[in-house]
Amino acid sequence: MPLRALLAALVFAVACGQAIAADVIGYSEAFDTLYRVDLTTQIATEVGRATPIGAPRLANIEGLTASAAGTLYAISDTDSVKTLLQINSTTGLATGLGTLTFTGGNVSGQLDLSLAFTCDGRMWMASGTGSFWQLDPATATATFIGDLGAKITGLAAHGNVLYGAGSQGNNNIYTIDTATGAATMIGAYGSSAPYITTISIAFDAAGNLYAILDFNPQPSGSTIIQWNDLAQITSTSGALADMGNITASGNSVADLEFVGMKGLAIVPSACAAQATSSLPALSWPSLLLLMTLLTLIAGTQFSRRYPTI
Secondary structure (H helix, E strand, C coil), rough: HHHHHHHHHHHCCCCHHHHHHHCCCCEEEEECCCEEEEEECCHHHHHEEECCCCCCCCCCCCEECCCCCCCCEEEECCCCEEEEECCCCCCCCCCEEEEEEEEECCCCCCCCCEECCCCCCEEECCCCCCCEEEEEECCCEEEEEEEEECCEEEEEECEECCCCCEEECCCCCCCECCCCCCCEEEEECCCCCCCCCCCEECCCCCCCCCEEEEEECCCCCCCCCCEEEEEEEEECCCEEEEEEEEECHHHHHHHHHHCCCCEECCCCCHHHHHHHHCCCCCCCCHHHHHHHHHHHHHHHHHHHCCCCC
């Protein structure tokens, strides 16, 4: 086998192996602090606070999501003011883009807001009170679309299909009509799913739907110790598989154990993956088969060049 062909096969195998083995990375906010969450190991690493120590504090940050370009957005949801934020994924620092102006919908009190981009670049926002808006990040204007008809606290998009996830007794997943806001139920999480205060969802590049389950405040009589679990949801049926606690690393353990995480942004987003992907993902069996074929081809070329006497 020519050395050049062997090296090419090895380089290809290593590159594919690294891509296959790469962990899925997400981000989430815990009150006012950004965490980088390895969704494969379920370990969260603190990135930083939204505001420096001593500066006016941005609190109750919700709905963290990522654009196709990987820019993080979120909402500071206080009783009287809702501020659209852009979050630096390296430092956690937030830049205020403006106070939200609403054209309608229920905007009183804290709203349990969720955000998501569809792959056409449009940004959407839902509230636990049942309202649904299209959001213009350039002007911080929330245009009321309609009532969801369900208590939804998580949004995610796959392509231009928008999904909503329920909580607070509504353990169901929905598709959302972006023209009317109407939510159509796909299915229930299943009888084993616990009471969830808020749920944050996002699709990864492979189309898997991840969820962060927030149990703060915990219902009376709950035996849950920590407040954040990682789960996967089957988007075609709604079935939820709880994978267990998200644990923090280093000095963040005490900070995260009893603070609910809200919003889930996976980078690269499913939209970015659809736009840039040129090769299908390979399983290890497929990769081994491809390597074998490359070896056979190289061996055939060798035998043709140097026939056995």
